[in-house]
Amino acid sequence: MSSSSAGRDGFARTWPWWVLVAAAALFPFIAGSDYIFFKAGMVGIYILVAIGFNLLYGIGGQVSLGHGAILGVGAYVTGVLMAKYAWGFYPAGVAAIVAGALVGVILGLPALRLSTWYFALITLGFSQVVVGLVEHFKDLTGGHGGLVGIPILLMPDQLYVIVLICIVAGLTLYRTITHSRLGRGLLAGKEAGEAGAISGVPAKGLKLFAFALSGAFAGAGGALFAAEQQVLTPPQFGVELSIFFIVVVVAGGTGRWLGPVIGSLAFFALPELLTSLEEWRVVIYGAALLAFMAFAPDGIMGAGDALIERIRRRTRKPRVIPPREPVDVGKVALPGRDDKELQGAGLVVDGVTIRFGGIAALDGASLAVRPGGIHALVGPNGSGKTTLLNVITGIYVPDEGRVTLDARELTGNVPWRIARMGVSRTFQTPRLLKELSVRENILLGGYPVEHASTPEVIARLPRARRDAKLLRARADALLSALGLPIDPEAPAGELPHGRQRLVEIARALMAEPGVLLLDEPAAGLSADELESLDHVIRDLSAAGLTVLLVEHHIGWVRSICDSATVLDQGRVVTDGTPEEVFGHARVRETYLGVMG
Numbered sequence: 001m002s003s004s005s006a007g008r009d010g011f012a013r014t015w016p017w018w019v020l021v022a023a024a025a026l027f028p029f030i031a032g033s034d035y036i037f038f039k040a041g042m043v044g045i046y047i048l049v050a051i052g053f054n055l056l057y058g059i060g061g062q063v064s065l066g067h068g069a070i071l072g073v074g075a076y077v078t079g080v081l082m083a084k085y086a087w088g089f090y091p092a093g094v095a096a097i098v099a100g101a102l103v104g105v106i107l108g109l110p111a112l113r114l115s116t117w118y119f120a121l122i123t124l125g126f127s128q129v130v131v132g133l134v135e136h137f138k139d140l141t142g143g144h145g146g147l148v149g150i151p152i153l154l155m156p157d158q159l160y161v162i163v164l165i166c167i168v169a170g171l172t173l174y175r176t177i178t179h180s181r182l183g184r185g186l187l188a189g190k191e192a193g194e195a196g197a198i199s200g201v202p203a204k205g206l207k208l209f210a211f212a213l214s215g216a217f218a219g220a221g222g223a224l225f226a227a228e229q230q231v232l233t234p235p236q237f238g239v240e241l242s243i244f245f246i247v248v249v250v251a252g253g254t255g256r257w258l259g260p261v262i263g264s265l266a267f268f269a270l271p272e273l274l275t276s277l278e279e280w281r282v283v284i285y286g287a288a289l290l291a292f293m294a295f296a297p298d299g300i301m302g303a304g305d306a307l308i309e310r311i312r313r314r315t316r317k318p319r320v321i322p323p324r325e326p327v328d329v330g331k332v333a334l335p336g337r338d339d340k341e342l343q344g345a346g347l348v349v350d351g352v353t354i355r356f357g358g359i360a361a362l363d364g365a366s367l368a369v370r371p372g373g374i375h376a377l378v379g380p381n382g383s384g385k386t387t388l389l390n391v392i393t394g395i396y397v398p399d400e401g402r403v404t405l406d407a408r409e410l411t412g413n414v415p416w417r418i419a420r421m422g423v424s425r426t427f428q429t430p431r432l433l434k435e436l437s438v439r440e441n442i443l444l445g446g447y448p449v450e451h452a453s454t455p456e457v458i459a460r461l462p463r464a465r466r467d468a469k470l471l472r473a474r475a476d477a478l479l480s481a482l483g484l485p486i487d488p489e490a491p492a493g494e495l496p497h498g499r500q501r502l503v504e505i506a507r508a509l510m511a512e513p514g515v516l517l518l519d520e521p522a523a524g525l526s527a528d529e530l531e532s533l534d535h536v537i538r539d540l541s542a543a544g545l546t547v548l549l550v551e552h553h554i555g556w557v558r559s560i561c562d563s564a565t566v567l568d569q570g571r572v573v574t575d576g577t578p579e580e581v582f583g584h585a586r587v588r589e590t591y592l593g594v595m596g
């Protein structure tokens with residue numbers, strides 16, 4: 001969703017595109033001929049499938065070369081049911097949608113294990129399999145000769161209206177998803193490395209959901225295709241069609257709400273206008289794909305929006321956000337916490353060893369952080385500090401040793417489960433979804449505490465809307481509590497580095513964690529940002545949050561921590577109170593000069 005943030009995709013900014021799309025949608029009614037309705041219906045069907053594909057590719061980052069084949073599955077399911085079993089169009093359409101979703105999930109299973117491009121190859125193979133199956137079961141499908149006898153139940157203008165309704169429903173669904181935890185979670189998996197997992201996002205389940213949904217879109221497109229064409233042959237659903245969906249999504253603007261509509265209109269209009277180019281279609285697609293990826297990665301909409309933005313910037317005054325009075329962040333972040341919870345066992349790392357290629361990055365490392373304590377983890381570069389955070393959060397599985405939080409074993413769980421067990425963290429380099437707004441980035445951290453189920457979110461039922469409202473208020477309150485002038489609507493990537501760090505902390509606090517792991521939070525902060533950070537950590541600790549702090553800024557960390565551990569080459573050199581640790585002869589001699 002390079003830009004599905006409310007700001008960029010909102011009506012206020014995209015209205016010129018909507019005018020264009022509305023004019024295109026109305027054109028067949030003005031022209032009034034069956035031929036135009038038929039052609040426009042076909043464009044609409046491709047738009048519908050491309051909207052689903054945009055969800056999978058633009059938001060989820062999955063490259064599928066099998067969507068043309070899923071459309072084929074939907075078309076054949078509808079065609080066979082109508083021609084051979086005398087089903088009506090609507091029940092056959094529902095069957096096609098279900099079949100598309102199922103095939104989508106089956107197609108998606110290898111994506112859970114394979115890298116993007118290996119997976120793309122598998123989907124290519126899938127296209128061939130579908131064609132092979134259609135030819136094999138020729139009694140049912142008509143094989144190479146084609147499936148005929150699909151009854152004409154709807155006239156081109158009626159079908160066109162149905163297609164338009166489906167597109168509006170598809171765009172609404174796309175919008176709902178991208179502005180919910182589902183869209184944020186999908187995008188995090190695509191763009192922010194482990195940030196989604198450590199925010200409690202179950203990436204695999206979400207990927208399958210995206211495959212199912214985009215498969216359902218393709219199935220629906222297939223049903224409409226069968227009703228429009230009435231004759232189905234395998235070559236209609238070859239790889240060329242799948243490539244078409246990639247091209248139109250990239251050309252329109254990957255991850256943009258209207259991207260597939262604009263891209264499909266452009267690519268359908270072009271060969272229609274220049275009929276002599278018809279046989280060059282594949283070449284045109286390939287060249288266009290390369291050209292867009294190289295020179296206009298945000299597609300036609302991205303280029304148009306950039307132009308509009310340049311004009312706007314000349315006239316617009318920047319939004320000024322006044323600095324806020326800092327408030328007690330602990331009260332905002334952990335409103336329900338009381339002293340009883342401070343009686344837990346805190347965070348315990350016990351004898352953790354992990355080797356990479358035979359070299360131990362951690363060698364029997366242990367530490368304990370009391371509940372509500374601020375513990376510093378220091379040591380020279382490469383001593384294993386970040387590796388230890390990765391072990392605690394489940395990104396790495398240790399060869400030996402275990403980690404517990406309040407006596408509950410964390411080791412052996414996957415990162416998103418560990419996040420849900422109360423572990424939150426930030427990264428050495430902030431991992432934010434740069435084109436999403438600051439608010440949406442913070443909301444990502446609220447993923448585990450939303451109560452509404454996926455169907456409730458999709459249907460925007462009251463519980464989902466209530467959740468969204470509460471979390472939005474919490475995100476704004478957390479941002480405000482940081483005391484810095486940060487605009488919640490601003491794209492996170494436009495913030496200075498130091499502020500991105502604080503936004504990441506706000507994200508980490510959304511789910512009311514039990515322990516917060518901070519990886520070099522003071523690096524690159526200005527004096528006022530460091531002051532904010534200092535007050536944030538002290539407030540959180542006072543409210544009962546356990547904090548583990550990896551830091552090179554020894555002067556500051558010494559003043560804020562109440563216990564510390566020094567690591568060197570994966571081993572603990574010493575631990576204890578700050579006075580003991582930073583007064584330790586070896587630490588003073590060997591490290592303070594380096595680190596201080």
Ligand SMILES: Nc1ncnc2c1ncn2[C@@H]1O[C@H](COP(=O)(O)OP(=O)(O)OP(=O)(O)O)[C@@H](O)[C@H]1O
Nearest residue numbers: 356360361379380381382383384385386387388428
């Ligand atoms: N995935 C990995 N594969 C191979 N080696 C790794 C991996 N992760 C960490 N290491 C190695 O483990 C050692 C410890 O690295 P780590 O990043 O934990 O150090 P650090 O103390 O956090 O350093 P810095 O202060 O520079 O961030 C390094 O030698 C690093 O190269």
